[in-house]
Amino acid sequence: MKISLRILLTCLVLALAWACGSKESGEKKKIVIGVSMLSLQNEFIQQVSASLEKHAKEADVELIVVDAERSALKQVEQVENFISQQVDAIILNPAEFEASSPAILRAKKAGIPIVNVNSSTKEKPDAWVGSDDAESAKMAIDFLAKKLNGQGNILIIQGYMGQAAQIDRERGAVEALKAYPNMKLLATQTGEWDRAKSMSLMENWIQSYGDQIQGVFAHNDEMGLGAMQALLDAKKKDKVVVVSVDGIGDALKAVDAGTLDATILQNAEQQGAQAIALALDLIHKKPIKESQVLIPFQVKTK
Incomplete structure (x- = not known):
């Protein structure tokens, strides 16, 4: 009887384990x-x-x-x-x-x-x-050209070097500038997608180029906002058009306030x-x- 009871209990345990296993396997696995x-x-x-x-x-x-x-x-x-x-x-x-x-x-x-x-x-x-990052750069250069009547000196702040958006936006800008022979690229350098670094870079450019600067294209809004702030601090923003890419909250607010001229919004x-x-x-x-x-x-x- 003891042996039979042990066998019965073992069978019950196995049956419960099988039932639980079947229930789990029947449940939908979360992706x-x-x-x-x-x-x-x-x-x-x-x-x-x-x-x-x-x-x-x-x-x-x-x-x-x-x-x-x-x-x-x-x-x-x-x-x-x-x-x-x-x-x-x-x-x-x-x-x-x-x-x-x-x-x-x-x-x-x-x-x-x-x-x-x-x-x-x-x-x-x-x-x-x-x-299409190249297209965003073309839109930015076309915007600058329209605001500057197709002539003037511009600066380009590039993104983190080697990142696809930086490569494509640089390529798009170079191609777009071919349509505007009276627009001169004074300098281009990376701001590494960073607001503070781009503000510092813009401060250096203001020291180097002063009133020669008419336009700035920044590969993203963080860098555009940094450049904008440097120009505001130097009391030169009213003479310089700034456009950047992304459409982040701070950039949209700056556009509404009239301190950033445009942002190329990506969704x-x-x-x-x-x-x-x-x-x-x-x-x-x-x-x-x-x-x-x-x-x-x-x-x-x-």
Whole structure:
């Protein structure tokens, strides 16, 4: 009887374990997406990240968001960690065009779908969503040319060197300037997407060029706002047109106040929404209508 009782109890335990296991296996596994952002200290990148989180929540998707802190090496390591965690997909906001490319290769080798958002890499991901950075530069140069009647001396503050937006905005500006032979580029240098560094750079340029400066194109709003502040402090802003890219909150306020002449708005909300949608389509192996989704820029003036 003791033996029979033991057998009965063992069978009951096994039956309960099987039932619990069956229940767990029958439950829908939550989708997990790993996200590596180039810098969460940057306001526009914060906006893209917020949009990703918003649309992931709406889709009941778990996001693991990490900050690469502008380091491509760190970004590649973060993607390797996502692979070891066996996430369902990866969204990459690349720190650099070439140096972040190994992250794409590692994800593809592991069979994990990868989507680039806002910026690009030399290696092609499974899908990409962002805006045409060369076009934003053309819009900025065209704006300067219109305000300056096609002639004058300008400065260009570039983004972090080697990052795709910097490369494309520089290329777009160089091409656009060909249409305006009476506009002269006095100097160009990186401000590393940073407001304080760009303010310091602009202060140096004011010392070097003084009243020769008629226009400034900054690759992003943080740098544009830094340049604007340096010009305001030197009491020269009323003689210099400043335009930058992104459409962050501070830039829109400065445009409304008339201190920043224009910002070329790119839509962070749509970039985040489309990146989540593309990642989910790839996870569910749905056919992708467009592997590259372009969100248009808009010129915002007072």
